[in-house]
Amino acid sequence: MAAAIEVSGLTKRFGSRTAVDSLELSVPEGCAYGFLGPNGAGKTTLIRMLLGLTRPNQGQISMLGLNLPAERAAALARTGAIVEEPRFHNHLTGRENLRIIAAARGSEAFERIATSLAKVGLGDRADERVKRYSLGMRQRLGVARCLLSDPGLLILDEPSNGLDPAGIHEFRAMIRGFVDEGRTVFLSSHLLAEVERICDRVAIVDHGRLIAEGTLDELRSGGEKQLVVGCDDVERALTLLVGSPAVKAASVRDGRLHVALVEVADDGGRASAAAINRTLVEAGLAVHQLEPVAATLEQRFLEITSRLGEEPE
Amino acid sequence: MTLSMIVAEVLKLARRRGLMWTALAFMLGSVLLILAVRAVKYTPTGGEDGYTGCMYAIISFGGLVATAIGATSGSQDHSSGVFRDLVATGISRLKLFAVRIPGALIVMVGLVAPAYLIAVAAGLTLAGDHTKLSGSMIQDDLGYLALLFGTLTVLGCAFSTLAGSRGWVIGGLIVLEWVVQPLLTHVDQLGRSRDWLLGPAVDHFAREQIGRYNDLELSSSQAWITIAVWMAAAFAIGAWRAVTRDA
Numbered sequence: 228m229a230a231a232i233e234v235s236g237l238t239k240r241f242g243s244r245t246a247v248d249s250l251e252l253s254v255p256e257g258c259a260y261g262f263l264g265p266n267g268a269g270k271t272t273l274i275r276m277l278l279g280l281t282r283p284n285q286g287q288i289s290m291l292g293l294n295l296p297a298e299r300a301a302a303l304a305r306t307g308a309i310v311e312e313p314r315f316h317n318h319l320t321g322r323e324n325l326r327i328i329a330a331a332r333g334s335e336a337f338e339r340i341a342t343s344l345a346k347v348g349l350g351d352r353a354d355e356r357v358k359r360y361s362l363g364m365r366q367r368l369g370v371a372r373c374l375l376s377d378p379g380l381l382i383l384d385e386p387s388n389g390l391d392p393a394g395i396h397e398f399r400a401m402i403r404g405f406v407d408e409g410r411t412v413f414l415s416s417h418l419l420a421e422v423e424r425i426c427d428r429v430a431i432v433d434h435g436r437l438i439a440e441g442t443l444d445e446l447r448s449g450g451e452k453q454l455v456v457g458c459d460d461v462e463r464a465l466t467l468l469v470g471s472p473a474v475k476a477a478s479v480r481d482g483r484l485h486v487a488l489v490e491v492a493d494d495g496g497r498a499s500a501a502a503i504n505r506t507l508v509e510a511g512l513a514v515h516q517l518e519p520v521a522a523t524l525e526q527r528f529l530e531i532t533s534r535l536g537e538e539p540e
Numbered sequence: 541m542t543l544s545m546i547v548a549e550v551l552k553l554a555r556r557r558g559l560m561w562t563a564l565a566f567m568l569g570s571v572l573l574i575l576a577v578r579a580v581k582y583t584p585t586g587g588e589d590g591y592t593g594c595m596y597a598i599i600s601f602g603g604l605v606a607t608a609i610g611a612t613s614g615s616q617d618h619s620s621g622v623f624r625d626l627v628a629t630g631i632s633r634l635k636l637f638a639v640r641i642p643g644a645l646i647v648m649v650g651l652v653a654p655a656y657l658i659a660v661a662a663g664l665t666l667a668g669d670h671t672k673l674s675g676s677m678i679q680d681d682l683g684y685l686a687l688l689f690g691t692l693t694v695l696g697c698a699f700s701t702l703a704g705s706r707g708w709v710i711g712g713l714i715v716l717e718w719v720v721q722p723l724l725t726h727v728d729q730l731g732r733s734r735d736w737l738l739g740p741a742v743d744h745f746a747r748e749q750i751g752r753y754n755d756l757e758l759s760s761s762q763a764w765i766t767i768a769v770w771m772a773a774a775f776a777i778g779a780w781r782a783v784t785r786d787a
Binding site for chain 1: 557616622
């Protein structure tokens, strides 16, 4: 599959601080791609470099098959973007704000103003001044602004920030709709549950470096295997399992025993689960539950990013 | 695309209701006040004298308005945060800067024209038995106003692009135009280096009754060179900042 965004050896330094550090990234076309990282991880800096808002110190970028900076104008002509919170001329109406951007994009963009506004549900409020808009309406107007270029690639930086649950739900459907139309959506966020619901592939960055990348299933399955154990004497079971070669860690939470399994030869923890069951049954405990815990993206994210902190620099 | 971008610049400025109404009030109000005072205290109200009185008001308040319009034009994309969205369209940053100047000039024409038309109308129709306003005077004064307001608008636009905001730029240019330059023209020790001051260079093209720097003698070629250097430098500074700043 062709890449909508291809980044190689990309580095951006601000004084002595390296915001993006030799980043390698390939975003396939036609998918929703989540770009995750804690605050200060380098997410927005990467987006700003993609859009030509700031210059990289080194590295190569290509967008929609076009090399930057040489072919930036052509690449950006087919790209729509929201960087951080969308900003507008507050004294102008929503429609007038779109006219400002359409003037820079060309005559076809003018023709898309009405349809873009309708698509984000702002057709009726387009002639009100933006200073009267709620944050959710501004976000939608930001998306309408992106659509003026009929983009093959949408770059959205924290687009759900400040939206209420209904707004988030609407936004999620809108983004999936864009992907269904064949567009690529590059979505930077720290709202992990949102990314999990919207995106097909995910990259996790921290300290400006790529730490993990893959489909959601690949990322989730890469983590620690855990089991919830239910039995008639949880405290005794905990005593029996602590120190067992099949158990990495165990604790009691909410009256249930949570066990992190030791994996043998990539078996997904099956041998360890069997060993735990055997230990408890042989000790005379009545085991009524052995349930694998599906890791969420959030758990994997926290595992990955907190593990990083333990690595020597 | 360039024309539509200039229209967009006009739209951004023209929709600033507070700025527009204040500017119109300054321009029209000052001219109407001059004419009202003349109607009460002098005869005739209009004619060449009445028109020249209106020109003082237009020059003084128009200078303030040109500075404010230029400075707003140069800074509004940056202060609103929209500059980055414009850059992200792929359009050249140089173009984004360059279109601000004609946009601001068009708005200036719209603000000055009504006041000037009233002044001309008074000069022609309320002359009584005094000297009527001549066509050549109108032509000369129009050229001077275009030069004066044009240069101030460009300076405001360029320096506010450099600063990213308009407050200090408006204040700084007012001090430069109405305090620093008049003082410097009277410092004889500066000799011919005063030829490079913008104010006297622009005023070289004003008739004596409305010129502010009549003491300083300049050749026309020197005046044009000085104006060209100031405009080129201002444009270069604004363009450089627009091209190099992080959006």
